[in-house]
Amino acid sequence: MSQTTDLIKYTLQIADNALVLGHRLSEWCGHGPILEQDIAITNIALDHLGQARSLYQYAAELFNNLPLVEKNDLFASAVLQQKINAEEPLDEDDLAYLRDGWDFRNVQLVEQPNKDWAYTVARSFFYDSFNFHFYTALQNSADKTLAAIAEKSLKEVAYHLRWSSEWVVRLGDGTAESHERMQTAINDYWMYTGELVTMSEADTAALNTGNGVAATALKQKWDEQVNAVLQEATLARPEDGWMQQGGKDGRHTEHLGYILAELQFMQRAYPNMEW
Amino acid sequence: MTTSNKAEWPLWEVFIRSKAGLDHKHAGSLHAADAEMAIENARDVYTRRMEGVSIWVVESKYIHASDPGESESLYDPANDKVYRHPTFYNLPDELKHM
């Protein structure tokens, strides 16, 4: 494995988080609890989607410059293999629409279902609390493109964190019903938070080359952020306990398969066309 | 089925400064539970296309409006005061930037 393939994997890890979370948030469009928040959550979905696109474009560019042997090793999907063997260059859409679940590197947290406003807020809050500190650190990446994407995205992510934190507080310290719903959501999605700050192979490789961020080092900041907001929200922080792992290495929950079935349907049913 | 029996989120008026140096201008209204949310909603609703650099919100119930029936006494006197309007002054064409 070359340094470039490591960098591709790392870039995809970030991109897949953004795409999958953006996809989940976009499911709310037209179904929000009030028009103003329908619009707000869609803005956030658009931000994630925009970040995913920048990152996929970069990953595709890196990929297209690889020697053929290394290209063949990266993705398992049969359709991608065919493209690669035909020496066709890949683009952002190929990466989003033609990889199968085991080639997706997003954390399991972001693929969890929306369920209700509380679960959606909990998922975003956990992720944004990580993402804000992650992008802050990634601005110092030795890789200029990643650093630039981080800098640009950070403004958006700061707003996401503000939005989700405020909703945690509102629901936690709102009515008895909202308090209970928020606490349940926090408890249920808690086991997916450990993966955010656990190092994957791609994380370690990226850290060693100066391209990446030490995810484990973000744990303290994440804790501080989460504790402060939960406290303000009068919510209890669950015990750290057993954490689910595997998303960053391509092992997902059952939910991702259904997301991909929907997301990729057109490209699968009508392959090799311009849209 | 739960139906809300509580009050609707209050209505807010939104004023936006479209770029530095200009006045805030009324952009429209929206609903929000509190002032912070009103500002954030205003950002999401009224500046989706980079329309603003600064946002004011005020709860609609605090807006006091003049009575249109009295508009003659309120505004007609100003019609006489043409000196308030820059075009009142005859200035030489050579004079620029004024």
Add this chain to the structure above:
Amino acid sequence: MTVHSFEQHFEDKIDNEISIEPRDWMPDDYRKTLIRQISQHAHSEIVGMLPEGNWITRAPSLRRKAVLLAKVQDEGGHGLYLYSAAETLGISRDEMLEQLHSGKAKYSSIFNYPSLTWADMGAIGWLVDGAAIMNQVPLCRTSYGPYARAMVRVCKEESFHQRQGFEIMLTLSKGTEVQKKLAQDALNRWWWPSIMMFGPSDDNSPNTEKSMRWRIKRFTNDELRQKFIDVTVEQTKILGLEVPDKDLKWNEERGHYDFGKINWDEFWNVVKGNGPCNKQRLETRKKAWEDGAWVRDAAMAHAEKRKNKKAAKAA
């Protein structure tokens, strides 16, 4: 002033194309008609989010996905502007939504048709938004100030919608055989409903005369329909697609296209609730609203708590 002179004053303003503003005196009937029209328009925007919202998670490329998402979001924004305009007339948004959910208020029947393929995103943007723009542009000069201002904002944003729709159709029509087929199929299904969007013909539209007089409406249904057909048929030629109307023919004398008979039976049935998706659309809206009740209540309760805390601190 006596009622009579109030009315005269109002009529003078209408005649002189001066805007009517929220605190101005206006006839009850004017207010009622406006509330009905603006709220109907607002409802159409938010119900209209659904057929396109269908395809957000299935858009065929990331670019299309982003554009569609932004577009559907815009529609939410338009609904919001319009509800706000109606609120200046003394009705709350909750009341309007209540009327929508109970079936008392109507919305544009076009959204009771299903979006079945990706090409429908093209056809809706091109035809449905195209028809909507024809209706809406004249309303930027409507007599009621807040409505006119909301429409200016809507129209400014709407122009990208029709373009993105046409671009989807153009890409499909220049694509593979199956893509052309998708485009033609979508045109076949959306053409007649789009034509019907302009409402019943003038001799069956009793409110038109009064609405025109008040400048709440600026052209008749048939005038706008004809204009839409004339413009759209030409655009269809660029796409190389066929309008599904065998009676469509250029009439040199009239300077317009003649077109076939509209199925008004279908139109009235869809209006009455018998369209393919009436029930589904309304249920979806109701569910979103009901599921959101505890969220809205929580936000209010929290705002209340914060206000009280602040007051306690200040005391």
